[in-house]
Amino acid sequence: MSPSIIEFENVVAGYSPSLTILNETTLDARRGEITLLIGPNGAGKSTVLKTLFGLLLPRLGEIRFEGQRINGKPPRELLAEGIAFVPQGRNLFGSLSVRHNLELGGITLPRAELRGRIDEVLQRFPRINERIDNQASTISGGEQKQLEIGRALLLRPRVLLIDEPSIGLSPKLVEQIMTMLRTLADEGTTVLMVEQNVRTALRYSNRALVLEMGRLALDRPASEILQDPDLNRLFLGGHARTSAAG
């Protein structure tokens, strides 16, 4: 078993003092694996990613990255430490070109190094290379998602947080995105993913963590949970049959 790179320990977080989403959540993501967060709406899947990336401040508990406490660190610092985030929905700057969107991903890098990194990303995403001078708002949904992931990869993150990458994409494009995430994980990048398209995502993931009411309800290998006849029931908000396992 790979060692944990991300750890949540009894984390309490939410969008306001009266709206707590994560209720003493404890979970982890292992190095070089794809960890899939699933659960019904409101279970706290996206909140885990936002709290981890510093967009929400945890009220209690501890978040660790490679064993170091990262509670309350701003996104900029976390990016520099090796955590990148691709939020849900469309996250490009539509008024800018594809190239300029990519450059924004490496805004903290020296100019010469940035050029090399962009070439590196473009080799991975040839479709983006073909559209490099187009305005970002004019490229297709699949290309936009590739560009978002490419932009996140510019800083060569060790952990990629990705929220609902399949939204608005055709099944074929979803497979392409999942294959690419699998390749990234096989190359050593840890992926922590939230995805509603559970069956497809599970086929590419190593582990699945089921969240219910802001707590970890189930932690199983993805292949095992894929065979579980209760999966649909779990995903729609029923109670997990098995208690959380380490």
Added chain:
Amino acid sequence: MNRTRRAILVVALMVGALLPLFLKSYGIYLLTLLCVYLMPAFGLNLIVGYAGQMSIGQGAFYGIGAYIAALLMTKAGIPFWLVLPVAATSCFTIGLALGFPALRVQHHYLAFATLGFNVLVYLVMRNEEQLTGGTFGMSNIPRPSLFGYSFDGALPFFYLTYVSLLALGCVLWWLLRSPWGRAFAALRDNPIRAESTGVNITAYTLLAFAIGAACAGIGGAYLAALVNFIEPGQFGVSVSLTMLLAVIVGGSGRFFGPVLGSAIVILLPEWLRFLQDWYLTLFGFAVIVMMIFLPGGLLSFADRLKTRRRAP
């Protein structure tokens, strides 16, 4: 910038440079005033159009620049060329401070915060009579000279202002096409998204206000030298609102938007003088019509046409 646009720009710059040769002194004065006015307007476009912040306080920085120049030149005898960086850096620093409210409030709340700042500066200019001359203003502000060559005449001062404006425009053009410019655009489009990509939104918000204020400070110093006399009324809230109007009418977030907007704000009243009191009514009506049909400003008209042609 494509070839056609480049050609239009070159022609416009040449017309701008040659036009004063055919004008009387009042015409030259108006063109010089337009060049001066464009400096804070460019700065305001950076704040509002590129960084997506709101400001009704640009007139205050215009005033601060003008008063710093007037005070240092008339009371301390410091030459214009030394006064200019002092006005710019002072406004940059104060602009940086004014940027802090923008980190906490947005939209109309920020508009009120900046408006409050403008009122405060206006009151200081009006009430601190010993320093600023109060409502009597400050007069006998000299025009600059360089290596013994005096810019006292209307035409030499126009060309000095014109070249200075071009230099400022080039700096801003470069800035907006650098990673800084893209960070400003990201900040305007979606600050949270920008933060996710590593843009330091605190720093860029403050920088937008500071750079915009510095532009206004430079403009203020040129204004003091142009009119030789300044008083608080030249830098009240109405000036800030008119500047904002110039940026929006021309096309905020478009580099040349303030040029068109400022030309309308400065020159149109002169051309419509024959309408006397009806001028403001006509101008107000024109702005309302424009906001309905061209909310992106006059320069968005070409894009609107292009979109319409592409539509099936």
